[in-house]
Amino acid sequence: MEEEEETDEKAILEQVFGPSSSSSSSEEEEKWDWVAIEKVKGLWICSNFLSQRHQNHLLSAINSHNWFTGTGPTTSNQAMCFGNLPPWAHQLSQLIHTSSSSILPHHLLSRDPFFDQMIVNMYLPGQGICPHVDLLRFQDAIAILSLESSCVMHFTPVLAAADADNSNASSVPVLLNPGSLVLLSGEARYHWKHEINRNPGFQLWQGIELEQSRRISITLRKLCPDP
């Protein structure tokens, strides 16, 4: 990483999460190890996007909205924001922008705001999301931050999806651990479906079934301009 980028990174992290205390400074040294998922062009994962302290900070910001604290059958498991994001989400968006400056094409990085729509999803063990391509009302470059519980997200080519055997064979698993950020752009965003199946037996990573607890995800996207 260039020296200037490192300074940027530190400044934004401090702006978002406050200055790091010396006791936790070694844990705070996030280097943003972006890994390209080879089989899915435009799919990137950064497993160490947020330290534990930074994850806790975000979780308390989310909890302060009381989105998921209701009881009974009408309890919501999703919160959506359009346009004006809460300050913590706006800052997270800036952090994602800085961190992805060497990955995303310039025409995506130069848009302002970078993201203007957010969904926060809360999944209990066993709950996931069916295979889908995100709606075309959203532009390219979608970011998903994971908190609390790990899960495996599967990517399947849109064209293979109709043929069950073929789609299983070409499905690409990606581990989303807490604190990780996944970026979908280009082919990964438009030509691959993504899915999280948390039914018993499906959350396998390297042959071992993941232990599940509540999972929270923050999805950030940018709306297309009105036609």
Ligand SMILES: O=C(O)CCC(=O)C(=O)O
């Ligand atoms: O919760 C996640 O990790 C994925 C959410 C998602 O794919 C969506 O909201 O379109």
Ligand SMILES: [Fe+2]
């Ligand atoms: Fe999605």
